[in-house]
Every structure is written in structure tokens, then in C-alpha cells.
Amino acid sequence: MRIAVDAMGGDHAPDEIVRGALLYRASGGAAEVILVGDPARLPAPSDGISVVAAREIVEMGEHPGAALRRRGGTSIGIATRLVRDGHADAVVSAGNTGATMAAALLILGRVRGIDRPALCGMLPTTKGGPACLLDAGATMDATAQHILQFARMASRFMERVHRIERPTVGLLNVGEEPEKGGRMQLEAHELLRGAADLNFYGNVEGRDILRGTTDIVVTDGFTGNTVAKAMEGVLDVMTDGIRRDIFGGALGKVAAAVAMPGIRRFRAHMDYEPYVSAPLLGVNGVSVVTHGRARARMLKLAIDVAERSISSGLIASLGVAA
Amino acid sequence: MRIAVDAMGGDHAPDEIVRGALLYRASGGAAEVILVGDPARLPAPSDGISVVAAREIVEMGEHPGAALRRRGGTSIGIATRLVRDGHADAVVSAGNTGATMAAALLILGRVRGIDRPALCGMLPTTKGGPACLLDAGATMDATAQHILQFARMASRFMERVHRIERPTVGLLNVGEEPEKGGRMQLEAHELLRGAADLNFYGNVEGRDILRGTTDIVVTDGFTGNTVAKAMEGVLDVMTDGIRRDIFGGALGKVAAAVAMPGIRRFRAHMDYEPYVSAPLLGVNGVSVVTHGRARARMLKLAIDVAERSISSGLIASLGVAA
Numbered sequence: 001m002r003i004a005v006d007a008m009g010g011d012h013a014p015d016e017i018v019r020g021a022l023l024y025r026a027s028g029g030a031a032e033v034i035l036v037g038d039p040a041r042l043p044a045p046s047d048g049i050s051v052v053a054a055r056e057i058v059e060m061g062e063h064p065g066a067a068l069r070r071r072g073g074t075s076i077g078i079a080t081r082l083v084r085d086g087h088a089d090a091v092v093s094a095g096n097t098g099a100t101m102a103a104a105l106l107i108l109g110r111v112r113g114i115d116r117p118a119l120c121g122m123l124p125t126t127k128g129g130p131a132c133l134l135d136a137g138a139t140m141d142a143t144a145q146h147i148l149q150f151a152r153m154a155s156r157f158m159e160r161v162h163r164i165e166r167p168t169v170g171l172l173n174v175g176e177e178p179e180k181g182g183r184m185q186l187e188a189h190e191l192l193r194g195a196a197d198l199n200f201y202g203n204v205e206g207r208d209i210l211r212g213t214t215d216i217v218v219t220d221g222f223t224g225n226t227v228a229k230a231m232e233g234v235l236d237v238m239t240d241g242i243r244r245d246i247f248g249g250a251l252g253k254v255a256a257a258v259a260m261p262g263i264r265r266f267r268a269h270m271d272y273e274p275y276v277s278a279p280l281l282g283v284n285g286v287s288v289v290t291h292g293r294a295r296a297r298m299l300k301l302a303i304d305v306a307e308r309s310i311s312s313g314l315i316a317s318l319g320v321a322a
Numbered sequence: 323m324r325i326a327v328d329a330m331g332g333d334h335a336p337d338e339i340v341r342g343a344l345l346y347r348a349s350g351g352a353a354e355v356i357l358v359g360d361p362a363r364l365p366a367p368s369d370g371i372s373v374v375a376a377r378e379i380v381e382m383g384e385h386p387g388a389a390l391r392r393r394g395g396t397s398i399g400i401a402t403r404l405v406r407d408g409h410a411d412a413v414v415s416a417g418n419t420g421a422t423m424a425a426a427l428l429i430l431g432r433v434r435g436i437d438r439p440a441l442c443g444m445l446p447t448t449k450g451g452p453a454c455l456l457d458a459g460a461t462m463d464a465t466a467q468h469i470l471q472f473a474r475m476a477s478r479f480m481e482r483v484h485r486i487e488r489p490t491v492g493l494l495n496v497g498e499e500p501e502k503g504g505r506m507q508l509e510a511h512e513l514l515r516g517a518a519d520l521n522f523y524g525n526v527e528g529r530d531i532l533r534g535t536t537d538i539v540v541t542d543g544f545t546g547n548t549v550a551k552a553m554e555g556v557l558d559v560m561t562d563g564i565r566r567d568i569f570g571g572a573l574g575k576v577a578a579a580v581a582m583p584g585i586r587r588f589r590a591h592m593d594y595e596p597y598v599s600a601p602l603l604g605v606n607g608v609s610v611v612t613h614g615r616a617r618a619r620m621l622k623l624a625i626d627v628a629e630r631s632i633s634s635g636l637i638a639s640l641g642v643a644a
Binding site: 063126137140141172173174177181182183185205206207208209210211219220221222223225226227228229230231232233234235236237238240241242245246247248249251252254255256258259261262263265266269270 | 385448459462463494495496499503504505507527528529530531532533541542543544545547548549550551552553554555556557558559560562563564567568569570571573574576577578580581583584585587588591592
């Protein structure tokens with residue numbers, strides 16, 4: 001098993017990406033890791049770690065399409081081609097999500113039977129364990145049929161990679177009642193309710209996501225992306241507020257020292273690193289996207305997800321009709 | 323000036339609603355307040371406070387349409403009819419938002435030139451001052467033309483009621499670049515950019531809402547409602563976490579005592595009560611919706627918003643074409 005890692009993608013590339021790959025190997029990871037990037041900035045090949053040169057890098061703010069058309073070949077483009085050509089079984093990137101998706105779609109193509117790809121936004125829940133919010137931004141104008149496909153793909157992913165039996169599926173909506181929502185949601189509700197292979201719970205609301213009301217929350221890519229970023233915004237504002245208002249200043253520092261065990265508990269509850277990495281579902285190969293902020297530990301966990309996606313036969317399970 | 327208050331609507335009705343009305347009067351409010359509800363549970367009329375009897379109440383979880391068809395007349399239905407018939411200049415409710423909207427639409431009708439109503443979700447920003455996220459749930463399948471109307475109505479509202487000159491308008495989207503989003507967003511971006519009477523900033527993302535990047539964030543009612551509830555969900559989870567993990571237990575209580583001035587600062591920064599109430603925009607009369615959790619202070623502030631909406635001629639300003 002071989003996993004190509006885009007060594008140049010992410011806020012802390014390449015150093016933290018390399019450290020993550022070494023951590024994965026040191027922790028007994030079963031796959032060989034192929035680091036794709038600038039050899040001058042990468043370590044020499046070692047046991048279970050090889051290097052493939054890529055001269056160009058896609059910057060975080062760059063337009064994905066333009067980036068992939070660059071002559072020299074970008075690290076994400078080359079890493080994805082390794083999968084297409086059978087030199088690797090999966091690609092992992094903390095880089096520009098748009099470019100990772102574009103590379104996967106253009107180079108790997110779609111799984112047969114799947115019309116549009118979907119990105120899992122993985123979140124921790126107060127119930128414990130992860131929830132998958134999808135589509136988190138791959139397909140903007142999703143139809144009800146696409147939503148049904150997303151729900152099926154996410155169910156296979158949660159079963160195989162997170163080992164949740166018969167994961168529950170909620171349709172993101174403005175209310176619990178089946179008659180809520182716009183035209184697309186009404187139609188999607190009907191399709192999901194009629195799908196015997198899904199464990200459909202019904203409609204869920206935005207506040208259910210973190211509660212873990214269902215294992216999977218399905219929506220279109222526009223709503224999913226907007227909701228995920230809005231939630232991240234609240235998290236940032238709250239975290240800043242706690243740091244500045246409550247624990248800032250002399251008195252705050254004393255309080256923080258006293259509260260330290262509690263602060264550690266709080267951080268542990270909010271820890272999403274074990275879940276945040278997820279494959280782009282619907283492309284014909286394992287392409288795992290992780291957070292741009294990823295440091296070594298998160299990168300290591302992303303390689304774990306890629307490994308489990310390969311070994312569980314995730315991709316082959318996705319296109320199977322109900 | 324007379325303002326009809328649905329005395330039976332909200333989690334803390336009627337006692338906190340009545341207290342809010344008395345607070346409004348005691349603070350020098352210019353309008354007379356008409357309390358609409360069960361006379362047995364309301365105070366006797368006094369200076370500037372009158373009572374209109376309504377036998378039925380719409381419960382918080384009730385279907386709005388069914389509720390409004392009830393024979394006896396609900397408190398929200400009767401209060402809204404007072405506006406239609408010229409006995410009141412505005413209606414204020416902390417009750418079932420769907421029922422308040424349905425009553426306003428059915429009884430007051432729409433403003434000429436406005437095709438669909440929109441609800442303002444009012445939020446505090448880290449920049450200071452409020453932001454208006456609309457539509458927060460009135461119109462599900464909004465078109466780009468509706469979005470343009472929403473942006474115009476919100477601009478008038480922010481100018482007249484919150485006294486913000488040339489309020490900036492952002493289109494909620496998955497990225498800042500003009501080519502982002504689905505079909506509706508692309509079309510709405512063009513329309514907003516071409517509207518000379520709007521101070522259009524461009525696209526904004528979910529995380530911009532609380533940052534106050536723009537005074538107004540415009541989107542369809544499905545996305546707006548879902549985003550608002552998801553943000554509320556994060557807030558609830560974080561607040562619970564702070565209370566339980568950080569300040570729970572013996573050591574946590576000591577930390578909380580030390581950190582109390584900071585906790586007060588934090589609460590003051592998060593205080594959205596002065597903004598949360600907003601009129602339903604696009605209906606032909608002032609119908610102010612406030613949070614179901616409203617207690618006396620929030621209700622008083624909602625009556626203030628109704629008063630400013632009336633005195634500033636908000637409704638007459640909404641239908642005027644650009």
C-alpha cells in the first residue's frame with residue numbers, strides 16, 4: 001500500500017507535513033509514504049518514505065483551474081497522477097481544497113453511478129464521536145438526486161472508515177417537519193425516506209450538527225460550505241473572547257492557572273483533529289483532504305484515514321446501486 | 323403612536339412580556355402599548371397600557387397556518403389585525419416566528435413592489451454594532467431578484483432604525499471571488515453589483531458575519547435560517563463547555579470567582595439583546611419579531627425597534643423603486 005502526500009500543501013508545509021509522514025511511519029503505519037514536492041526542502045528517502053519531485057506549488061488563495069494548468073506540474077497534480085497511474089493507492093493533501101478537488105475530478109474522474117462529488121466536513125459532537133456534514137463545498141447546485149447519492153456515499157464512508165453500523169442520516173433543513181424547506185429539500189426528503197438502504201432519521205436543523213443527532217447531515221455544497229464556515233467563525237470569535245476577555249490581564253492569568261485542568265478538558269472535548277480528514281467522495285480513487293492548518297499530528301491522522309479508506313475498499317463500495 | 327404586543331407569545335409569556343411593556347413605558351417610551359391576550363393573566367389597563375382580549379394562543383411548535391385558522395382568534399392574529407384596521411401602528415411578538423410571519427403576510431399583505439418578505443437575523447459583531455443577516459427564514463426558494471429586494475429593504479432598515487449611513491451589503495457565498503457560488507449567487511452578484519442605490523461590498527463568507535465585514539449579509543431564507551441555527555448551536559455548545567469543563571467543579575468555581583470581571587466583559591461583548599429584534603421586511607405594516615427566549619429587557623428593546631420603525635417611516639421607504 002502506497003500513499004502519496006502533497007508535501008507542499010498547507011499552511012505549515014513542507015516541515016509539518018514531513019513530520020506528519022514520519023510520525024505515521026513511526027506509529028507503525030502499514031503504507032509506504034511518497035512525499036511529493038521540492039526535493040531540496042524534503043528529507044532524503046528512508047525506510048518506507050520515498051520522494052517524487054514536483055517543481056510547482058498551488059498557493060492557498062490560487063484559482064484551482066489555473067493552478068492545475070501550469071506547465072511544470074504542481075505537487076497536488078503529480079501526487080494525484082500517481083494514483084491514476086497505479087503508483088499510489090491514495091493521495092493526501094492539506095493544501096488548497098479547490099485544487100485538490102479539481103485535480104481529483106480531472107485526473108481520477110468520477111465513480112461510475114455517481115453524478116457529482118461531495119466533500120465531508122467532519123466535526124466532533126457533544127455526544128462523542130464524529131459527525132459528517134456533506135457536501136461541504138464540492139457541488140454547488142445539487143439536486144435531490146445528488147443529495148441521495150451523497151447520503152449513500154457518506155453512509156459507506158462512516159461504516160467503513162469510522163466503523164459506525166447503520167449510520168443515521170439527517171437532511172439539513174429549517175425545521176423537523178417533513179414539509180419544511182424549499183423545493184429541493186422537499187424532494188430530497190421524499191427520496192431519502194424511500195431509500196431502503198439508508199438509515200434515514202428525517203430533517204435536522206443547524207443546531208443538531210454538533211449535538212450528533214445524526215451521524216451524517218446531508219445538504220448541498222453551497223449550504224454545507226457556508227454553514228461550516230459560519231460555525232468556524234463562531235468558534236473563532238468565542239475562542240478569542242475567552243482568551244482576551246476572560247483570561248486576559250493579570251487577574252485573568254491567575255484564573256487561567258487555577259482553571260488549567262478544566263481548560264484542558266474543554267480543549268479535549270473540542271478536539272476535532274482525529275476526525276477532520278476525509279476523502280472527497282465520488283471520485284475514482286482515494287483523495288483525502290485535510291485542514292490547511294494541519295500540523296504533524298493532523299497530517300498523520302489524515303494518512304490513517306487514507307489507509308483505512310484503501311484497506312476497507314471504500315471506493316469500490318461507493319458506486320454500487322441500492 | 324400605538325404598538326400592539328402579543329402578550330401570550332414567547333417562552334416567558336405573559337409575565338415577562340408584560341414586564342417588558344411596563345419597562346418600555348417607565349423608560350419614557352413614546353407609544354401607547356396594547357397588550358393582546360388573556361385578560362385574566364394580564365394587568366388592569368393603566369396609563370399608556372391598554373388590554374385587548376384574545377382567547378387563543380399559538381404554541382411555539384404549532385403549525386402557523388393551522389393556528390391562524392382557529393375560530394376564536396389568536397393573540398398574534400388579533401394583534402396583527404389591530405395594525406391592519408388602523409388601531410395600532412405596529413405589532414411586536416416573541417411567539418412562534420412562523421405564525422407571526424403568516425399573520426403578517428395574510429393580514430397585512432405585502433408592500434407594493436416587493437415580491438417576497440424577508441426576516442432580519444440581527445447579530446452582534448466583533449467590530450462593535452449589529453449586523454443584519456437576511457433572509458433568516460421567510461422565503462425558502464429565493465431568486466436573485468428577491469435577493470436584490472432583500473438587500474434594498476435591509477439597507478433602508480439599517481439606515482433608518484440603526485442609523486448606519488450607506489450600510490454595506492455582502493452576498494453570502496463560498497468565497498470572495500465574484501465567480502463563486504451556484505447559479506443563484508452568480509446572478510445575484512451581478513444584480514447587486516449593478517444596483518447604484520446599494521453600497522455593495524461583494525461576496526462574504528460565513529465567517530465574515532460575526533466579524534462585521536459588512537453591515538448586511540444577504541442570502542436566501544433557507545441558507546440564512548440554517549446558518550443562523552448552526553451558529554446558535556456552536557454558541558450553545560461552547561457556552562455549555564465553558565460552564566461545565568472550565569468553571570465546573572470546586573477548582574473551576576474558584577477560577578470563576580477570580581475571572582468574574584472578565585466573564586462580565588465577555589458577556590457584554592456577546593450581548594445581542596439590543597439588536598435581536600427586527601421587523602419582518604416586505605409586509606405592509608410594522609411587524610417586529612423577537613426571540614422566543616425574550617425576557618422583559620429584550621421585549622422592551624423590541625418595542626423600541628417598533629417605535630423607531632414607525633417614526634422613521636420605514637415601511638413607506640421599502641417599496642420605493644431604485
